[in-house]
Amino acid sequence: MHFDDIEYVELWVADVSSAAGFYSGRMGFRRVAEGGPETGLVGRRSVLLQQGTLRLLLTQGLTPDDLASGFVERHGDGVRDIALRTKDVVGAFGHVTWRGARPLREPVKGLDGEGRRMLQATVATVGDLVHSFIQSDAAVGAFLPPGLVPCKAVASPTPALFSGLDHLAICLEPGTLDATVRFYQHAFGFHQSHEEIVHTRQSGMNSKVVRSPSTRIILPLQEPLSVENPGQIGEFLRRNGGPGVQHIALLTTDIVEAVRELRRHTRFLEIPAPYYERLEARLGALDFDLALLRELGILVDRDAWGTLLQTFTRSEHPRQTLFFEVIQRQEARGFGGANIRALFEAVERDYARAQA
Numbered sequence: 001m002h003f004d005d006i007e008y009v010e011l012w013v014a015d016v017s018s019a020a021g022f023y024s025g026r027m028g029f030r031r032v033a034e035g036g037p038e039t040g041l042v043g044r045r046s047v048l049l050q051q052g053t054l055r056l057l058l059t060q061g062l063t064p065d066d067l068a069s070g071f072v073e074r075h076g077d078g079v080r081d082i083a084l085r086t087k088d089v090v091g092a093f094g095h096v097t098w099r100g101a102r103p104l105r106e107p108v109k110g111l112d113g114e115g116r117r118m119l120q121a122t123v124a125t126v127g128d129l130v131h132s133f134i135q136s137d138a139a140v141g142a143f144l145p146p147g148l149v150p151c152k153a154v155a156s157p158t159p160a161l162f163s164g165l166d167h168l169a170i171c172l173e174p175g176t177l178d179a180t181v182r183f184y185q186h187a188f189g190f191h192q193s194h195e196e197i198v199h200t201r202q203s204g205m206n207s208k209v210v211r212s213p214s215t216r217i218i219l220p221l222q223e224p225l226s227v228e229n230p231g232q233i234g235e236f237l238r239r240n241g242g243p244g245v246q247h248i249a250l251l252t253t254d255i256v257e258a259v260r261e262l263r264r265h266t267r268f269l270e271i272p273a274p275y276y277e278r279l280e281a282r283l284g285a286l287d288f289d290l291a292l293l294r295e296l297g298i299l300v301d302r303d304a305w306g307t308l309l310q311t312f313t314r315s316e317h318p319r320q321t322l323f324f325e326v327i328q329r330q331e332a333r334g335f336g337g338a339n340i341r342a343l344f345e346a347v348e349r350d351y352a353r354a355q356a
Contacts, residue, residue: 003084003092003188005216006165007134007143008048008055009248010081012068016060019077020047022316023056026265027250027324028161033113033148037062041147044068048148053141053164054250057081071128076319079245081122081130082168084217085143089119089135096123099187104130112136113144126172126180127243161258166249166327167209167218167335171236173243177206177223184210184219194220196337203231209335220335222246239319247312249325255309258326259296267314271297282338299339306331310339 013019023029029049036045043066046059059080061068071080086092090107097103105122112118119135136143144150172180184190194209204225211218224230230237236246252258259268276294280286283302288309293300298311307330315323 002214003086003133003212003217004214005085005140007083007085007132007136007140008057008081008145009079009165009168010057010059010083010132011077012071012080013058013060013077014072016045016047016058019058019060020049023049023058024158026158026262027051028158028261029056030160031151033144034151035113035145035148039147039149044147046145046148048145050141051160051162051164052251054162055141057083057145074241075128075244076240076317076321078240078322079129079168079248081132082217082219082245083132083134085134085136085140087135089121089133092133093121093123096187100183101125101187105132107133110146112138112146113148114138114150116144118143118146125183126170126176129170129244158261161261162250162252162326164251166251166325166329167220168245169220169222169247169249169325171233171240171243171246172221172223173237174224174227174230174234176243177208177221180221181208181210189213190217190219193218193333194335194337196335197225199225200231203229203234205231205233236321240321245322247323247325249310249327252326252328255298255311255326255328256292256296259298259311262313262326263296266316268297269312269314271299271311275299299336301332301334301336301338303332303334303337305333308332308334308336310336 024031029051031047032050033048035041043062044059046057049056059068093107101123104124107119107121109119116137120132122130122132124130181192190210190212192208193211196207198204205222206225207220207222209220222233224233298309301308309328311326313324
């Protein structure tokens with residue numbers, strides 16, 4: 001079964017106007033479409049944002065009994081739907097449900113926001129996270145969800161910083177990682193590409209990455225190492241009210257400029273000085289200004305294919321859950337395996353700071 005790409009990532013939010021302001025004002029997204037009851041979107045209001053090839057669909061429930069309102073009550077603002085493009089919604093839906101996915105919406109024919117033919121279906125995954133399947137006559141990146149209409153192009157006050165989505169990291173309950181990996185392998189035809197086990201003084205995590213055969217859908221899955229010491233993964237699960245997307249990794253071609261711009265109004269995780277003191281001993285001579293990397297909190301790793309640079313924002317979420325990774329790949333295919341412990345501990349310190 002072939003899934004081509006991520007069509008959009010939908011977040012259910014408490015206030016769509018405020019959320020759209022955050023993503024356009026701070027993160028460089030531009031508003032491309034919107035909808036509400038006046039455009040046929042019953043009981044909801046949505047805004048579609050885009051930057052590079054990544055589309056974010058922000059949706060607010062307008063009544064307390066709307067599913068989106070209930071989601072926000074349980075989890076706060078967060079990712080509800082990782083929508084996948086396929087050439088055959090009916091076949092994909094039949095295949096994944098036959099192999100264990102729970103159906104939420106049978107395949108339905110309709111018209112998208114610009115009147116083009118489409119088919120859509122939805123299945124459940126972990127927690128309250130779902131995958132919609134989209135089959136559309138629209139070109140990739142041009143699909144307009146039903147009930148939305150294009151809006152006048154409004155330039156973001158922040159320059160475009162990202163070329164697209166790199167991956168979405170999902171936190172799981174302890175003991176469910178292997179079953180979730182098997183689910184994506186068996187039902188979706190994904191394969192496991194990476195595995196990491198991280199130990200810290202107080203906790204740790206198991207992490208495995210699944211990706212589609214197209215390589216354009218990448219989902220790192222992570223669980224606490226133990227129930228007794230769940231650490232920052234367990235803290236996310238507690239604050240989020242269960243499994244969900246912990247961070248969205250945004251791909252850039254110039255991480256220095258992206259981070260410089262973001263730091264004008266976004267806080268980043270603090271990386272201890274010893275990380276940079278040991279960096280050249282671990283990696284050898286670097287083609288980067290080490291002082292600048294330290295100043296901006298950018299981490300570096302290498303794999304067999306190339307070099308990876310990455311850093312993480314601190315969460316701006318009221319529950320300290322969802323945050324963002326900024327990542328630049330210079331041919332690298334990994335996820336910064338040598339950096340994971342430093343990043344894991346930085347998130348733990350951020351949670352501890354929030355509790356103080």
